[in-house]
Amino acid sequence: MDNVDLQILRQLAAWRAEGRRVVLGTITRTWGSAPRPVGSVVAVRDDGQIAGSVSGGCIEDDLIAKVKDGALALAAPEVVRYGVGAEEANRFGLPCGGTLELVLEPVGEPSRIDELLAVLSRGERVRRVLTLADGRAELQPPGEGDVLQLTDTTLTTTHGPSWRLLVIGAGQMTQYLATMAQALDYQVLICDPRDEYAEGWNVPGARLLRGMPDDVVTELKPDGHTAVIALTHDPKLDDLALMEALASPAFYVGAIGSRVNQAKRKARLKEHFGLTDAQLDRLHGPVGIKNGARTPPEIAVAILAELTASRYGYVIPAPLTAGGDPGPEAGCTL
Known part of the structure; x- marks a missing residue:
């Protein structure tokens, strides 16, 4: 996770402290060219305010619209894909036929974002394992060569200086x-x-x-x-x-x-x-x-x-x- 994404997590925590609901999106896979690398994040507040970016802006606009329509009132993390076909790829500003995959996570106490930020503020690296079924996160020591990994049940990300x-x-x-x-x-x-x-x-x-x-x-x-x-x-x-x-x-x-x-x-x-x-x-x-x-x-x-x-x-x-x-x-x- 780079310094830009760390700032997004801090903004997310500030919104949560104000009592706002927030959805965190994490890029888990891309096909073709992509504006942000795998592991980049975006935070969307319940009124559509956004922090961060995962595309040239079109995907963010779609996420904002879905939040305002109540479509992102998630009970658990979900995997979504943009740009599966040429028509959708053009709509969202992606290369023709390209795809961008996100995990959308409703942030709550089980997300352990405050604990994650405490570790990162000390300049340390940490592995975060998110269970997709219930949105519970576990913080673990980092391993050698940690990379983002999405399975049918978990999303594993590594945070801190690379x-x-x-x-x-x-x-x-x-x-x-x-x-x-x-x-x-x-x-x-x-x-x-x-x-x-x-x-x-x-x-x-x-x-x-x-x-x-x-x-x-x-x-x-x-x-x-x-x-x-x-x-x-x-x-x-x-x-x-x-x-x-x-x-x-x-x-x-x-x-x-x-x-x-x-x-x-x-x-x-x-x-x-x-x-x-x-x-x-x-x-x-x-x-x-x-x-x-x-x-x-x-x-x-x-x-x-x-x-x-x-x-x-x-x-x-x-x-x-x-x-x-x-x-x-x-x-x-x-």
């Missing part, structure tokens, strides 16, 4: 990066053993770790959904994190610094820590895309843009990468 970002250094730039990254579905972890930086750290939702960077990376066990970025400008800290991260399956490893400093860093990592050329080739540096960024929030945007491209396997053309900048030291701020 991606992890470990940042070395709790400086000003990290504050912007941590705040923005949480909106992009990252669980954000900050490593900084230095008292003068750690004592001033205050970004809600981003957890501060006080261990040495190499120990923190080792304990984190980076996987293909983990990014590690070194931002201290201190080789004694950055290099310790990078030597472990570059030997891991992390999908992205980056470090701040000019092209000259990056070359020196790679030489150190190779000479003192034995990293191979193949491992060093994975290092993004200067970190972030080349977009003229100079201020800390601008640089955070540049970093997250490159992270997003890496997540989806998109190769950024060399002139747009900081490392491909032909100007003298133009990437030094990154």
Whole structure:
């Protein structure tokens, strides 16, 4: 579940606190192109007010009309499909012959939405199993590689951050990066053993770790959904994190610094820590895309843009990468 859908759940809970009835729709399957991925949610209040989106708007309009007509006064969750045939697909703005499947759930106390939000507010992941016969939900620990699963009797969804970002250094730039990254579905972890930086750290939702960077990376066990970025400008800290991260399956490893400093860093990592050329080739540096960024929030945007491209396997053309900048030291701020 991404951050957008988390906001929808919060709105749903607020409506419930006001005494309103709410139906929660979850995308469980799509055929053809779809505006939102499987697992996305939409909430419809009893007067037709809506939060979220599962289509270009036509399906939402149909749900609103059904709510106003009383057709969604459900006693238990139901599975509905839109766009089974070409005529209906055109009506609901779906590709011809395409289909979008939803589970519509009348939200009540058995839905355990407040408990779900409490877990998510701590930045944790959780599995939710909804029984279709009676609308009762059970919260369970997440498993490895959790995916949405709909059977004849249950809907199983996994909520919470799908991606992890470990940042070395709790400086000003990290504050912007941590705040923005949480909106992009990252669980954000900050490593900084230095008292003068750690004592001033205050970004809600981003957890501060006080261990040495190499120990923190080792304990984190980076996987293909983990990014590690070194931002201290201190080789004694950055290099310790990078030597472990570059030997891991992390999908992205980056470090701040000019092209000259990056070359020196790679030489150190190779000479003192034995990293191979193949491992060093994975290092993004200067970190972030080349977009003229100079201020800390601008640089955070540049970093997250490159992270997003890496997540989806998109190769950024060399002139747009900081490392491909032909100007003298133009990437030094990154």
